Amino acid sequence: MLSIKKVIMSAMPKVGLFVLVASFATAISADNSQQQVQLAQLTDGFDAEATYMMSCFACHSTGAAGAPKVGPGNAEAWAPRVEKGMDAVVANAINGLNTMPPKGLCFTCTDEDLAALVQYMVSSSQ
Ligand code: HEC
Structure with missing residues (x-):
């Protein structure tokens, strides 16, 4: 049993x-x-916010290596950059600038995607 x-x-x-x-x-x-x-x-x-979080946030939220910080209250970090024209700023995002890596390491991003990302970064830093 x-x-x-x-x-x-x-x-x-x-x-x-x-x-x-x-x-x-x-x-x-x-x-x-x-x-x-x-x-x-x-x-x-294109989802700029989600891509920003994946590819750009690591440096641009902390200002690592001198990256202009993104988020409310960081307008002055972006003002002198935007002064030279958005096209130039987008071109720097595409080609890289000093320690800013080309395409911000988003290798699947098109030039239009990067333009949308830069727009997102600048407008969310006012
Ligand atoms: C490894 C760190 C790092 C990552 C990842 C990164 N950035 Fe940057 N970024 C920097 C640094 C550092 C600078 C400042 C470069 C300088 O002015 O010498 C910068 C500057 C910039 C600028 C200003 C260019 C200008 O003309 O002044 C833009 C726009 C930008 N990044 C966009 C992006 C975007 C979009 C992404 C994600 C797709 C990204 N970055 C990811 C480090 C990074």
Whole structure:
């Protein structure tokens, strides 16, 4: 005769496996919906804020290596740069400037994407 304990013990690995499979399935569907969101953003146009967070934030939020800081209250960091014209500022973002790496390390960004990023950085630093 099987004791209750033995039944529970023999059922445990199956329950564990079920939980594992169930959480794996949840993880996969969460991943899918994230991809769908990203695709939606791509088809709706370039997401400057998300790309800024991925590629530029590391240096431009802290001012690392002398990067002009982005965010409210940093207008004076950008004023002298914008003075030479937005085209020149965008060109520097595309080609790099001193320790600012070309394309800000966003190698999938087009020139238009970088122009949108620079616009985003300047306008969110007022
Ligand atoms: C590795 C650090 C680093 C990363 C990553 C980075 N930057 Fe910079 N960035 C700098 C530094 C440093 C400067 C200041 C360069 C100087 O004036 O000598 C700068 C300057 C700039 C300027 C001002 C150019 C000008 O004409 O004065 C723009 C615009 C800019 N970055 C855009 C971006 C964008 C857009 C990204 C992301 C796609 C990015 N940066 C990512 C370090 C970085």
